[in-house]
Amino acid sequence: xxxxKQIIIPVCVILLIPVFTSCSKEVGSNEIKxxxxxxxxxxxxxxxxxxxxxxxxxxxxxxSLYVMDIHPxxxxxHEFVYPSMKxxxxxxxxGEGPHEFLDAENIRLxxxxxxxxxxxxxxxIARFGKVNVYAPQEDILLDEELIRxxxxxxxxxxxxxxxxxxxxxxxxxxxxxGRIVRSLFNIPTADSGGNMHDANFPLAQAWxxxxxxxxxxxxxxxxxxxxxxxxxxxxxxxxxxxxVKPTGMEPQFVTRGDYAVPTGIMGYSDVHIGQKHIYxxxxxxxxxxxxxxxxxxxxxxxxxxxxxxxxxxRQYVLDRYITGFHIDEENKRIIGVDVxxxxxLVEYTYFP
Amino acid sequence: MKKYLSLVAIAVxxxxxxxxxxxxxxxxxxxxxxxNIEALANGEDPEKTCYLSGSIDCPSHPVKVSYIW
Numbered sequence: 047x048x049x050x051k052q053i054i055i056p057v058c059v060i061l062l063i064p065v066f067t068s069c070s071k072e073v074g075s076n077e078i079k080x081x082x083x084x085x086x087x088x089x090x091x092x093x094x095x096x097x098x099x100x101x102x103x104x105x106x107x108x109x110s111l112y113v114m115d116i117h118p119x120x121x122x123x124h125e126f127v128y129p130s131m132k133x134x135x136x137x138x139x140x141g142e143g144p145h146e147f148l149d150a151e152n153i154r155l156x157x158x159x160x161x162x163x164x165x166x167x168x169x170x171i172a173r174f175g176k177v178n179v180y181a182p183q184e185d186i187l188l189d190e191e192l193i194r195x196x197x198x199x200x201x202x203x204x205x206x207x208x209x210x211x212x213x214x215x216x217x218x219x220x221x222x223x224g225r226i227v228r229s230l231f232n233i234p235t236a237d238s239g240g241n242m243h244d245a246n247f248p249l250a251q252a253w254x255x256x257x258x259x260x261x262x263x264x265x266x267x268x269x270x271x272x273x274x275x276x277x278x279x280x281x282x283x284x285x286x287x288x289x290v291k292p293t294g295m296e297p298q299f300v301t302r303g304d305y306a307v308p309t310g311i312m313g314y315s316d317v318h319i320g321q322k323h324i325y326x327x328x329x330x331x332x333x334x335x336x337x338x339x340x341x342x343x344x345x346x347x348x349x350x351x352x353x354x355x356x357x358x359x360r361q362y363v364l365d366r367y368i369t370g371f372h373i374d375e376e377n378k379r380i381i382g383v384d385v386x387x388x389x390x391l392v393e394y395t396y397f398p
Numbered sequence: 399m400k401k402y403l404s405l406v407a408i409a410v411x412x413x414x415x416x417x418x419x420x421x422x423x424x425x426x427x428x429x430x431x432x433x434n435i436e437a438l439a440n441g442e443d444p445e446k447t448c449y450l451s452g453s454i455d456c457p458s459h460p461v462k463v464s465y466i467w
Contacts, residue, residue: 099451100462102453116462117462148460149460166455194455247457251455271454302447304457305457307447307466308465308466333465336465344452344453
């Protein structure tokens with residue numbers, strides 16, 4: 047008995063030290079208390095004709111499924127027939143020539159089913175028609191004052207809404223000729239007290255966010271790529287509805303020159319605001335683990351669901367790590383993209 | 399008792415050695431990978447701040463990377 051207490055137990059503890067110190071951990075999924083957690087099993091859809099290296103956004107419109115790849119070989123965007131996944135066309139060709147793209151940040155479809163894509167490196171939003179895939183029908187050069195636009199949505203037929211990159215504001219409304227019409231709100235960081243008078247690029251970089259606007263009720267949801275912050279704004283009435291920011295979960299970073307070096311966790315990577323709920327993909331991965339390659343998978347397997355006031359409702363835990371999704375509330379369907387798999391398209395049916 | 403103390407000493411030495419070796423391998427492998435990838439991610443960027451393909455916007459170079467350092 048003495049041998050067990052004094053020798054064997056300490057030896058076992060010592061031997062387990064390397065096991066614990068080498069484990070990576072996902073954090074944050076329990077920072078917000080959801081009423082329920084539901085596990086979902088995905089169904090893969092096979093794409094035969096196109097190689098997708100790092101699909102980041104996916105949109106479904108009628109029987110057309112659009113996928114955007116941020117590290118493409120040739121084209122940033124692809125259209126498939128859904129659900130057969132037969133390749134229909136590829137467009138937004140990568141390159142430096144006329145009508146070519148240096149980047150793609152997001153894709154949107156308007157009510158007429160017209161396709162829009164944002165190229166941050168060329169500071170432009172382009173619209174493609176349904177037939178001609180070689181050249182955009184419309185190229186909108188964005189205001190230089192926007193500096194760098196990393197996401198966008200369609201506010202209405204005549205305006206876009208984009209995140210601010212100067213640190214002076216949170217959002218900007220941009221006209222169809224690319225001019226800033228109005229700037230709204232401030233970065234909700236505790237450090238500044240919400241008042242920004244000077245440009246603060248590192249702060250804006252660290253608070254880089256993904257947004258989605260729902261024109262039916264005029265509410266916009268925005269989630270941070272670093273940390274774990276959800277912002278909900280009533281754009282119609284110009285007011286903040288809620289900032290969901292668990293203690294200590296603001297984007298963490300250190301400033302090096304004119305840019306921010308992330309030090310905390312990788313947070314959200316996509317957001318959807320539906321009729322009654324907000325959905326967001328959450329990674330919860332620490333940068334220490336990413337740097338040490340303890341976790342090499344890209345994406346998150348948590349989908350956080352909130353109501354439109356920002357109250358946590360439920361959390362889905364997926365069997366795959368996804369970077370972007372399409373939420374079909376009518377059919378209770380999630381279409382996600384998993385960059386870690388040879389076949390990246392995965393579909394979930396959710397409940398309740 | 400001496401026999402048991404010897405066993406503990408051996409276990410501690412093995413454990414520490416194993417842990418250090420694992421960390422060294424990780425760093426060595428990561429160093430090789432990063433050397434390769436940083437060239438791709440940064441081109442001629444002398445600051446070499448952005449690593450691996452990912453979804454974070456590199457502030458010093460127009461590429462998307464896994465992390466910034």
